[in-house]
Amino acid sequence: xxxxxxxxxxxxxxxxxxxxxxxxxxxxxxGPSPRPPEALPExxxxxxxxxxxxxxxxxxxxxxxxAKYRRAQIKLSSPVASAMTNKTLDLEYYLPRKPSExxxxxxxxxxxxxxxxxxxxxxxxxxxxxxxxxAVIVHRExxxxxxxxxxxxxxxxQSIFDNLLVIDWLRTRDELDATRIGLLGTSMGAIKGSLxxxxxxxxxxxxxxxxxxxLPYILSHSTEGRLRGGGIVGHRNAYxxxxxxxxxxxxxxxxxxxxxxxxxxxxSVDPNKxxxxxxxxxxxxxxxxxxxLRRAMGExxxxxMLSGHYTTLLxxxxxxxxxxxxxxxxxxAKNRAVTP
Numbered sequence: 441x442x443x444x445x446x447x448x449x450x451x452x453x454x455x456x457x458x459x460x461x462x463x464x465x466x467x468x469x470x471g472p473s474p475r476p477p478e479a480l481p482e483x484x485x486x487x488x489x490x491x492x493x494x495x496x497x498x499x500x501x502x503x504x505x506x507a508k509y510r511r512a513q514i515k516l517s518s519p520v521a522s523a524m525t526n527k528t529l530d531l532e533y534y535l536p537r538k539p540s541e542x543x544x545x546x547x548x549x550x551x552x553x554x555x556x557x558x559x560x561x562x563x564x565x566x567x568x569x570x571x572x573x574x575a576v577i578v579h580r581e582x583x584x585x586x587x588x589x590x591x592x593x594x595x596x597x598q599s600i601f602d603n604l605l606v607i608d609w610l611r612t613r614d615e616l617d618a619t620r621i622g623l624l625g626t627s628m629g630a631i632k633g634s635l636x637x638x639x640x641x642x643x644x645x646x647x648x649x650x651x652x653x654x655l656p657y658i659l660s661h662s663t664e665g666r667l668r669g670g671g672i673v674g675h676r677n678a679y680x681x682x683x684x685x686x687x688x689x690x691x692x693x694x695x696x697x698x699x700x701x702x703x704x705x706x707x708s709v710d711p712n713k714x715x716x717x718x719x720x721x722x723x724x725x726x727x728x729x730x731x732x733l734r735r736a737m738g739e740x741x742x743x744x745m746l747s748g749h750y751t752t753l754l755x756x757x758x759x760x761x762x763x764x765x766x767x768x769x770x771x772x773a774k775n776r777a778v779t780p
Contacts, residue, residue, distance in 0.1 A: 466744040470711060475738045478707040488639050492605050493517050509569035510535045518605050520598065529602055530579040534565040540572035545620035545771045546610055549577045550629030564624060567760050574616055578606055589697030596700040599632045600639055607642055620644055620771040624763060627725065634702035634733065638709045645770035647763040649717035650749060652729035653703025653736060656694035660687055663723040706736035714740035715766045717759055724749035
């Protein structure tokens with residue numbers, strides 16, 4: 441999912457269109473008796489319970505503009521799960537200049553898979569910061585695109601370690617409330633977010649747009665045909681021809697190597713803390729796989745939009761206001777729960 445910078449007149453037209461489209465959404469509320477989350481499989485829990493990096497973060501404030509927020513670049517050292525080395529995580533950190541409260545809530549934003557300018561993620565970060573919430577954008581991986589199913593699995597596995605480390609760092613910040621941490625992910629960011637919210641109970645509320653489970657199926661049948669860029673999935677048709685395999689055989693090969701899948705950990709997600717946005721006409725992350733993930737998560741609150749994957753951008757203003765209200769509702773409830 442991509443977006444470009446819009447002029448003021450274009451924003452006005454988008455606002456009107458978003459209002460009209462928003463009225464055409466199907467909003468499924470959380471049921472009156474949502475099921476409790478299951479415990480993570482012991483092997484999964486043990487894997488992510490290992491100690492993480494305690495290297496200090498490098499923080500550099502970037503601007504002195506009169507905007508209602510401040511922005512910093514953050515660098516964190518993160519151990520690579522499959523090697524005895526470290527990598528560097530790049531973050532963008534947004535703070536309100538005049539927070540409505542202190543310590544304040546914070547939203548982790550996990551990006552889409554394409555591009556290097558983060559216009560969509562920065563739009564959301566600024567939006568939250570103007571409303572008194574801190575926000576942190578976790579930049580996508582800078583490594584080359586995965587070439588095999590094993591590398592895809594490794595990328596997803598590493599993303600969980602990286603984001604656990606981000607949460608560790610956020611909890612060290614005095615200006616932030618460690619009991620009110622939100623998560624916003626779109627497309628690939630939502631797939632990674634679906635994994636993270638199952639693994640880490642420190643996330644209090646998660647908004648996941650255009651997510652899906654059963655990654656071997658998604659990667660085999662997506663009309664975009666890629667996780668990130670090229671590699672085995674990016675050139676799917678060429679791979680099938682060269683290796684003389686059918687699409688079903690290709691899917692089976694991915695099933696053998698991709699075990700880090702939202703569908704497999706979805707029963708461990710608390711449906712009370714999740715809001716899903718799904719596109720009814722989505723063929724990039726097929727809608728049926730998003731709906732299956734919803735069922736596996738215990739049928740959390742869900743908005744189904746009359747859109748495809750990329751045309752979900754038309755709902756941007758509706759999504760951001762609905763997401764903010766979801767976060768506000770959960771964070772206010774958390775406040776009431778801890779107030780004597």
